[in-house]
Amino acid sequence: MAFRGHYLSPAPNLEPPVSPCCARRVGRNAARRSRGSALQRLAHAAHPEIPAIEHEVCEQARKFAWRTTRVALEVLDGRRPPAQLAAVADTGVVAAVRTLVAAGLVPGRGLGTAVLTRADVVMVETAKAEVCGSYDRGARHFALAARIALGRHGWRMTAFRIR
Helix, strand or coil: CCHHHCCCCCCCCCCCCCCHHHHCCEECCHHHCCCCCHHHHHHHHHCCCCCHHHHHHHHHHHHHHHHHHHHHHHHHHCCCCHHHHHCCECHHHHHHHHHHHHHCCCCCHHHCCEEEEEEEEEEEECCEEEEEEEEEECCEEEEEEEEEEEECCEEEEEEEEEC
């Protein structure tokens, strides 16, 4: 190994370009954040060709992700029946959540109620998005991930995972 990069080259960037939907985080404090944040301006400057309709889809995806992950956490806590999750999620997601609840495999269930603290949305395609977020139980932090897709009848959660 030599100094000044004679034998080492930088690793290739394998990440896709930042989509404009990553520019704003949906969280508990979203109302307090400035709409003209530097990150948001940077994302819009990097993608000037993205039409306004796509920004509208991103906003719908963010709102749906926030509501749906809250419903999923409330079902895991036993505060809602799984049928309410079935209205916005695929049958596989509902079955997995029912299994977690029935088997007592919900992480940190004894620590208290799950409170969603963050939900980030990244558009993968025009009609598909990935959600990553976190929730708190007592003093501990936990992670969640989901995939949502836009279909004929609106957005639906197609995958859900908690840790």
